[in-house]
Structures are given as C-alpha cells and as structure tokens.
Amino acid sequence: MFKVAQIITAATLVLTLLGCANTPEVEDRDYSGQIIRIYTPDVEQFFYRNYGNFILDQFPGLEIDLIVANDQLKGEERMKEILDASPDLVVSYLPDFDDMARESHLTDLRTLLGEDEFDPSLYADDMIRLMSREGSLYGLSPRVNVFGIFYNKDLLDRKSVSYPTAGMTWHEFLQTLAYLDDGELVAFETNSSPSHLLMGIASTNQWTIIDYRNQEVVLNKSDWLEAIDRIVSLYQSKAIVSLGGNAGKLFLEGKSLFTDAPLSLVDKLNEAQEPIEWGFIPEPVGEENRSESRSVYADRVFSIPVQSENKELSSEIIEAVMSEDGAIYIDGSHTVPNVSTLETHNNDYHGANLELFWQQSMSVPQSILSKTTFSEKFIEEFYVGLEGYLQAAIRNEITPEECYTSIEELVRTAYEKEIQGRN
Amino acid sequence: MKRKIMIVILVCLITISALGCSNVQEPEEKLELTILYSSHSDFKRDFGGQLATKFKNVSFKVVEYSSYLGTGMWNNLKYVPQSGGDWDTEALLSLIEKEQPDIIYFPASVSSTLLKSNLLLDSTEFLGSSPELSGIDSSYIEAMETMGDGRINVLPDSIASQAIYYNKAIFDGYGFQEPEDFMDWDRVLELSNMISERGAGEGVAGLLTPNHSIVDLFLQIGKAQRLTWYSPGQDKVYFAEDSWKSILESIIQKYRLDSSLPDASQQASEAFINGKAAMVLDTFHLRDKLMNHRDVQWGVITEPVGQPTSVFSSTLAFESLSGINKNTPNIDQAREVWAYLNGQQVARNKHNANVHRITLPVRSNLIKDNEARNLNAFYKLKPMVNSSMQPDSLSISAESAVKSYLADQIPLIAKEELTIDEAVAVWETEVPKILMNNQ
Structure with a gap:
C-alpha cells in the first residue's frame, strides 16, 4: 500500500511538472524555413487582411507562397487552375469548393484534424453539413456573410403594423409593402434593380425558365405575371426605391420602413447621430420551403487538396483560422463585416441578434441563371432585356402583361442562340 | 508516520495539480x-x-x-x-x-x-x-x-519614398547605360532630355514625375541642393540666384520636350508599362502594378540627389x-x-x-x-528633416499660392514670352506679395 502511494505520488509529481506546462505560446513557436503554398480567389492585400496576417501571426517565421486566382476563370477552368498550381491549402468560394469536393480532389479533414483537436459540434451545424459529403468533411468555412431585411420599429409602430418575422415569403412581403404605401414614406429601399428583384423572387421560389429535358422555355405565367405586376406598381408609386450604390441612406435618415442590406449597415446604424430603433430579419423565403434561407452564406471555404505536400501544416492553419482567437482576430480585421461560424460567436454582430438567421437552413437555392449552366453572354443579354422591359412597364409604356410576353420571348430567343452556340 | 506524510504530500500534489493546471482564469477587469x-x-x-x-x-x-x-x-x-x-x-x-x-x-x-x-x-x-x-x-x-x-x-x-523605375528595353535599345543609385538631378535631367530627344519620333519620354508638377519638381530640386527660395520673416526670395536659374533652365527644357509628346495625358504608369517612358519617379505602388505585367523588364534606382555625394532625399515624407x-x-x-x-x-x-x-x-x-x-533603393536615402525648434516652415496655403503663380509663369518662359532673367526679376517682387497675402 505504501509502495502504491509512493508510485502515485511520483507519478502525480511528474504529471504536475509536465502537465502544468501550457501549450507553447505563439511567441515560442518557430516556423522559420517553412513555406506554405496557398491558393486564394482574393487579391493579395485582401487575403492578408482577412486571413493571411492572422496566419503569419500564429505561425511565426512561416512564409506564404500566395497564388492569386485568375478572376476570369470559372467552373472547370478554375478547378484546373487550382490543380495545376498544386497548392497545399485552398481558400475558395463555395461553388469552387463544391466542384473540387465532387471530383474527389479534397482531403477528408475529419481524419486529418483528429477528433481530439477539432470538434465540429462547436460550429454552425449547417456549415458543417454544407462542407460534408457521405460522412467526410472536405472543407471548413470560418466566416459567413449575412444579408437581410432591416425594419424601422418606430415607423412600423406609428402605422400600427406588427414587426415582420423570419419565414415571410416574397408574396407576403410585397403585399405588406403595398399595404404600407402611403405616398409619403418609402416602404422599401433596396439596392436591387427591378430585374434583380424579380430574379431574386424567381430564384427563391425556384421557378424554372427552361425544361432541359425537352429543351423548351417553360415560364409559369401566373407566378411571373403576379410578381411583375406587383413590382411594377410598387416602383411606379415609389413605394420601392433603388438608390444604386447608396444603400441604406433613406433608412438611416428614418425615411424608409424597410431596406435590404448586409451587416455593414449594422455598424452605420450603431454610429448614426440620430439613433433609430431597428430590427433585422432574414430575407423573404420561397413558398415551398420557408425554412430555407438565402440570407446566410459561406464567406470562404478552406480545404486541403489530395495532392497537397504539406497536409499537416495546412490542417494546423485551418485549426487556427477556425479557433476562438481566429474568430476574435478576423472579426476585427475582415474587409467585409461578417460573423464567425463558431456557435459561441455567430448569434451576434455588434448588437444585431442573428438567432433568427440560424434557425433557417443555410442551403442556398441555385440561381435559375447559374453561370455554370448558361454562358455569360446569355445571362448578360437576358438581364439587359429584362431590365429594359420592366423599366418600360414602370414608365407605363407597356402593360405588365406585355412585359411578361416580352420576357418570355426574350428567354426563347436568348436560349435558341445559346443552343445554336453550343452546337 | 512516513505513510501519513506521504499521504499528506499526495493529497497536496493532487490538489495543486487540480487547481494549478486548470486553465480557467479569474476574469480580470480590462x-x-x-x-x-x-x-x-x-x-x-x-x-x-x-x-x-x-x-x-x-x-x-x-x-x-x-x-x-x-x-x-x-x-x-x-x-x-x-x-x-x-x-x-x-x-x-x-x-x-x-x-x-x-x-x-x-x-x-x-x-x-x-x-x-x-x-x-x-x-x-x-x-x-x-x-x-x-x-x-x-x-x-x-x-x-x-x-x-x-x-x-x-x-x-x-x-512615402520614391525611386526611379527604368525600362531596361528602352535603355538597351537606345544604347544608353542603365542608370545607377545616387545619381544627382543634373545627370538625371541630362539623361532624361537625351532620351526624350532620341525618342521623339516614337513618343518616348525621358523621365516622368507623376507625383510632382513641373513647379513642384523645380522647388524639390532646389531643396535637394539645399537651396532656399524664401527667407522666413523677410520679404525676400532668391530665385534670381544663379543656382536657381540653372535649375529653371533644365526644367524648362524638360517641360518643352514633355509638351511635345503625342500622348502627354497618358498616366505615367501606363506610359511606363507601354514602353513610352524610359524612367518614372514613383512610389512603391508602381511596383505592384508591374507585378501584373511580367513582360516589362525594369530596374529601380534611388531618387535623384542634390549633389553627387548626397545621401538625402528631398521628397521622402512621413x-x-x-x-x-x-x-x-x-x-x-x-x-x-x-x-x-x-x-x-x-x-x-x-x-x-x-x-x-x-x-x-x-x-x-x-x-x-x-x-x-534593387528595391532597397526606396530605403537608401535619408529624409531631410529639421529640428522642431527651428522656425516653422511655410504654410501649405502660402506654398500652394506661390506654386499656382509659378505654374502660370513657367509656360510663358517655355513659349519664350518671357526670358528666365525677366521672369525671376518679376518673381522677386510678386512672390513676397503672395506670401504676405497668404500668411
């Protein structure tokens, strides 16, 4: 018994001496002579401000060999560029990550990071789900951008209208705007043009415009016409106003009931000389799936290619970027105001409560004019034509019905050209 | 007894381990x-x-x-x-x-x-x-x-430091030796004018200075040579001195040559990238632009100095x-x-x-x-600074007013509507008035 106590004592002594030693401080680590090859879609300066400087601070002596993406490339060409560059670590947009994961070019991070070092349950479930494929985790997104609808509480109180809530459809939202249209206050100040607003509604509701199987144009007339009619009349009465690059100006001046904006408006509202009582909710949703949000989307995805020659260091970097320190550091320096995906950080942005946003799913419905499906020429022609017809309807030069007919014809002509081009 | 001591030590150690090793820290007031x-x-x-x-x-x-x-x-x-x-x-x-x-x-x-x-x-x-x-x-x-x-x-x-970027292909093509660190303004302007004359047919400029107007360049060269053009507190300027007139002469020649360029409005960086400028005095930002134009063969040397032995920059600023x-x-x-x-x-x-x-x-x-x-060229010269106890330098508004006046005068000399001697004689009376009015 005495011997056992002696052994326990000795072991405890050793453990005390060893165990009390903390993980080496950043200052004590030395990565001199090590080079990590990172691929990024951002220009050099933005990469460093958003992530690179944090990485260099956390890994003293480390050198970054930065490969900046050619922004002209997309889809398969982009993936080829990434593979040809042979980076150790890839920072990418979500669609490029999707392409890389689908083609099995990425390493499973669950195995690499190790369960002791990395706990996925600490992060937003949806982010982990978006990055996972059949039980494997191929990427991690440290931050998400948030876009939603701001509303002025005082103005709504004055009109005895209850505050809007998450899960409101576009139909309901436009109906509310029409109800609030009093010819004085702007109901909705938006950064979107009429054509972008209409396409936003179409994408959220996943309206199709082409039946690919039969290669036919298939627009649901009643859906499109109702949306066109509503948008045109709200623009005509100036219940909806687009100020272009001056987003949120009227809202900040207390002259607009609603506005759609990213988190940067939160900072402006916090700094406003004449404070406004405001609320912030996710963007309107589709009729079919009210729990699916278009308001929270991944900022950048970190992943490690299968061919990476520096997987261990790459995984250490991902761990650091995903850490608590990373969340605090990047929150203070990121060029675009956004939030960490760490659950302890993602519900608040400088006083704006984001809980409602996380109650919705992060899945982003594919745009009905996806760049991977249509050529840029098709998309450009389509938007120019669409905006022209909508503006003509707003000016009362054509009826909403004629506007719809013109749009249908526009899709048909542009699609025929697209098919001819492919053949 | 021994056993009791051992148990006490064991309990103490376990307690220390449990408390001491925990990373939980009391929240400190910030x-x-x-x-x-x-x-x-x-x-x-x-x-x-x-x-x-x-x-x-x-x-x-x-x-x-x-x-x-x-x-x-x-x-x-x-x-x-x-x-x-x-x-x-x-x-x-x-x-x-x-x-x-x-x-x-x-x-x-x-x-x-x-x-x-x-x-x-x-x-x-x-x-x-x-x-x-x-x-x-x-x-x-x-x-x-x-x-x-x-x-x-x-x-x-x-x-904020500048250096001269030079286009290797132009120097090589025209048969000029590549410039070097610590060249003085006389040599650089001479070289600039030679290249401008040689490249007139192809619209190639010798030296472009995007951060300095022709008047500012005139005053900066004087500063680099440790010349003063006004006397604080006295109604006196010194442009009529030979050293200032000599700088003015070189500047006028450069102004005439630059004015005859077919595309004088082209940005200096674009002209350099397009092979239409042999040298550009610019900040580090041009180097960033050049990183996207790998086909341009370029080198970099220090900003021109006042005298051949000088190691000071007249423009380096904080x-x-x-x-x-x-x-x-x-x-x-x-x-x-x-x-x-x-x-x-x-x-x-x-x-x-x-x-x-x-x-x-x-x-x-x-x-x-x-x-x-040679990117160290941005760091090889020392800043020209004065003790804070020296009289205050000219106010920004007074300096701007003088520069604006000289900017109207220099083209008149270039067009031979005024000789250098006539111009500096007028400046001796007009510039002190401008300074007085803008104090």
Whole structure:
C-alpha cells in the first residue's frame, strides 16, 4: 500500500511538472524555413487582411507562397487552375469548393484534424453539413456573410403594423409593402434593380425558365405575371426605391420602413447621430420551403487538396483560422463585416441578434441563371432585356402583361442562340 | 508516520495539480487605453483584430482626429488636408487636452507643434531597451532624433519614398547605360532630355514625375541642393540666384520636350508599362502594378540627389507619427502597446494589407523581391528633416499660392514670352506679395 502511494505520488509529481506546462505560446513557436503554398480567389492585400496576417501571426517565421486566382476563370477552368498550381491549402468560394469536393480532389479533414483537436459540434451545424459529403468533411468555412431585411420599429409602430418575422415569403412581403404605401414614406429601399428583384423572387421560389429535358422555355405565367405586376406598381408609386450604390441612406435618415442590406449597415446604424430603433430579419423565403434561407452564406471555404505536400501544416492553419482567437482576430480585421461560424460567436454582430438567421437552413437555392449552366453572354443579354422591359412597364409604356410576353420571348430567343452556340 | 506524510504530500500534489493546471482564469477587469487616431475605420484597417488577441486584458478606445482636422491626402508627395488648407493644430491640441489619449497619432506635418508643446513622453531610453522597437531603419530613428533636438519622442509609422523605375528595353535599345543609385538631378535631367530627344519620333519620354508638377519638381530640386527660395520673416526670395536659374533652365527644357509628346495625358504608369517612358519617379505602388505585367523588364534606382555625394532625399515624407502622452496614468501598458504598434509584426501586416502602397514600412527588411531587384533603393536615402525648434516652415496655403503663380509663369518662359532673367526679376517682387497675402 505504501509502495502504491509512493508510485502515485511520483507519478502525480511528474504529471504536475509536465502537465502544468501550457501549450507553447505563439511567441515560442518557430516556423522559420517553412513555406506554405496557398491558393486564394482574393487579391493579395485582401487575403492578408482577412486571413493571411492572422496566419503569419500564429505561425511565426512561416512564409506564404500566395497564388492569386485568375478572376476570369470559372467552373472547370478554375478547378484546373487550382490543380495545376498544386497548392497545399485552398481558400475558395463555395461553388469552387463544391466542384473540387465532387471530383474527389479534397482531403477528408475529419481524419486529418483528429477528433481530439477539432470538434465540429462547436460550429454552425449547417456549415458543417454544407462542407460534408457521405460522412467526410472536405472543407471548413470560418466566416459567413449575412444579408437581410432591416425594419424601422418606430415607423412600423406609428402605422400600427406588427414587426415582420423570419419565414415571410416574397408574396407576403410585397403585399405588406403595398399595404404600407402611403405616398409619403418609402416602404422599401433596396439596392436591387427591378430585374434583380424579380430574379431574386424567381430564384427563391425556384421557378424554372427552361425544361432541359425537352429543351423548351417553360415560364409559369401566373407566378411571373403576379410578381411583375406587383413590382411594377410598387416602383411606379415609389413605394420601392433603388438608390444604386447608396444603400441604406433613406433608412438611416428614418425615411424608409424597410431596406435590404448586409451587416455593414449594422455598424452605420450603431454610429448614426440620430439613433433609430431597428430590427433585422432574414430575407423573404420561397413558398415551398420557408425554412430555407438565402440570407446566410459561406464567406470562404478552406480545404486541403489530395495532392497537397504539406497536409499537416495546412490542417494546423485551418485549426487556427477556425479557433476562438481566429474568430476574435478576423472579426476585427475582415474587409467585409461578417460573423464567425463558431456557435459561441455567430448569434451576434455588434448588437444585431442573428438567432433568427440560424434557425433557417443555410442551403442556398441555385440561381435559375447559374453561370455554370448558361454562358455569360446569355445571362448578360437576358438581364439587359429584362431590365429594359420592366423599366418600360414602370414608365407605363407597356402593360405588365406585355412585359411578361416580352420576357418570355426574350428567354426563347436568348436560349435558341445559346443552343445554336453550343452546337 | 512516513505513510501519513506521504499521504499528506499526495493529497497536496493532487490538489495543486487540480487547481494549478486548470486553465480557467479569474476574469480580470480590462484596462482601457485611449488612442488618438485618424478614424475608427483607419484604425480597423491598420490594426484590425491584432490588438484584441494580443492584449486580451486591455480594451481600446479610439478617438478620431479626422473629425476635427479633416481627412488627409497625398499631394506632391506631401500628406496634407484634403480641404486644401492647413491642418488646424489648435483644434488638435484642444482635442488632446480634452481626451487625454494614452497614445497619440498625428499627421507628420504638425510634428513641430506637437513637439514644441511638450505633450509627449521622452522615449529615447525605452527605444533602446525595447526588443519590439529594434529593427526600425536607423536613418528614420536619426530623423526623429533631429526633430526632437537629440531626444526621441515620436516614431513614424511609415514612409512615402520614391525611386526611379527604368525600362531596361528602352535603355538597351537606345544604347544608353542603365542608370545607377545616387545619381544627382543634373545627370538625371541630362539623361532624361537625351532620351526624350532620341525618342521623339516614337513618343518616348525621358523621365516622368507623376507625383510632382513641373513647379513642384523645380522647388524639390532646389531643396535637394539645399537651396532656399524664401527667407522666413523677410520679404525676400532668391530665385534670381544663379543656382536657381540653372535649375529653371533644365526644367524648362524638360517641360518643352514633355509638351511635345503625342500622348502627354497618358498616366505615367501606363506610359511606363507601354514602353513610352524610359524612367518614372514613383512610389512603391508602381511596383505592384508591374507585378501584373511580367513582360516589362525594369530596374529601380534611388531618387535623384542634390549633389553627387548626397545621401538625402528631398521628397521622402512621413504620413503620421505617434508618441505616448506624458500625462498617461498607464505608462507601462501604454509603452507595451505603443512598442507593439511600432513593431515588426504590425509593420508587416500593415504592408501586406496596404491596397495603395504609396507608403512603405520603416523597416527595409520587410521588402523583398524574388527577382533580386534593387528595391532597397526606396530605403537608401535619408529624409531631410529639421529640428522642431527651428522656425516653422511655410504654410501649405502660402506654398500652394506661390506654386499656382509659378505654374502660370513657367509656360510663358517655355513659349519664350518671357526670358528666365525677366521672369525671376518679376518673381522677386510678386512672390513676397503672395506670401504676405497668404500668411
């Protein structure tokens, strides 16, 4: 018994001496002579401000060999560029990550990071789900951008209208705007043009415009016409106003009931000389799936290619970027105001409560004019034509019905050209 | 007995292990440090989240000086108010008096007022003992020492430095020897004029100076040669002296040659990239542009100096300086933060994230070139600074008024409507009047 106590004592002594030693401080680590090859879609300066400087601070002596993406490339060409560059670590947009994961070019991070070092349950479930494929985790997104609808509480109180809530459809939202249209206050100040607003509604509701199987144009007339009619009349009465690059100006001046904006408006509202009582909710949703949000989307995805020659260091970097320190550091320096995906950080942005946003799913419905499906020429022609017809309807030069007919014809002509081009 | 002692030791050790090894720390009350900085957004851009993770026990309050002084901009490579007037130094001093920031940043051109007002802590000894502050290039430390009359109260956060970029293909094609570091203005202007004459048919300029108007260049060359053109407090200017007239002659010749270029409005950087300029005197930002034009073969040398033996730059400028408030109740913590803000890590990060690299860190070891170009040319010259105790230099508005007058005069000389002698004779009477009216 005495011997056992002696052994326990000795072991405890050793453990005390060893165990009390903390993980080496950043200052004590030395990565001199090590080079990590990172691929990024951002220009050099933005990469460093958003992530690179944090990485260099956390890994003293480390050198970054930065490969900046050619922004002209997309889809398969982009993936080829990434593979040809042979980076150790890839920072990418979500669609490029999707392409890389689908083609099995990425390493499973669950195995690499190790369960002791990395706990996925600490992060937003949806982010982990978006990055996972059949039980494997191929990427991690440290931050998400948030876009939603701001509303002025005082103005709504004055009109005895209850505050809007998450899960409101576009139909309901436009109906509310029409109800609030009093010819004085702007109901909705938006950064979107009429054509972008209409396409936003179409994408959220996943309206199709082409039946690919039969290669036919298939627009649901009643859906499109109702949306066109509503948008045109709200623009005509100036219940909806687009100020272009001056987003949120009227809202900040207390002259607009609603506005759609990213988190940067939160900072402006916090700094406003004449404070406004405001609320912030996710963007309107589709009729079919009210729990699916278009308001929270991944900022950048970190992943490690299968061919990476520096997987261990790459995984250490991902761990650091995903850490608590990373969340605090990047929150203070990121060029675009956004939030960490760490659950302890993602519900608040400088006083704006984001809980409602996380109650919705992060899945982003594919745009009905996806760049991977249509050529840029098709998309450009389509938007120019669409905006022209909508503006003509707003000016009362054509009826909403004629506007719809013109749009249908526009899709048909542009699609025929697209098919001819492919053949 | 032995057993009892052993059990007591064991219990103690387990308790120590359990308590001592836990990483849970009592939440400490944060110390608040106030920093006077141009703006909140500039502070976020320059230091971002670094301070929050580095100093977890400190909260930082930023007081903006731009709301009192207005924002600054680079004009003729001087950091001046965007409004076109002078910095309101009285407003700055009142703001400091009211807010009592622990760390004070201010535009470098008001350093004389700040240093004379004796608001800043003498950091000479601290500079020598702080490992964070080692590595700043000695020429900038010496400049701070000169400004502080032998003592160091402030440090610069960056420098705006220029160098001459030269197009190797043009030099090679025209059979000229490539230029070298420390060439003086006489040689550079001579070379520029020779290339302009040789390249007239192809529209190739000799030397372009995008950061200096022709008048500013005239005054800068004089400054580089340690010439003064006005006497503070006296109604006298010195443009009629032979040395000034000689500079004017070279400048007029350059002006005539540049005016005959077919596309004089083309941006200097574009002209250089397109092979239409043999040399450009510019900041580091041109190097960033050239990184996207790998086909251009270029080199870089120091900005021209006043005399062949000189190692001083007449244009090298500081954007802002910083020091510690003499009245801070938190000297140790303010020093630690100030040292970090002026340290290697922050300088590197700021340079990495700098979108418009007019300025460079005050640490030349951070600037590297994979192709072994002479980028150190941006650091080889020393700044020309004066003691803060010397009489105040000309106000920005008075200098602008004189430059505006000379800008109307120089084309008249170039068009031979005035001779140089006639012009400088008029200037001797007109310029003092302009100075008087703009004091």
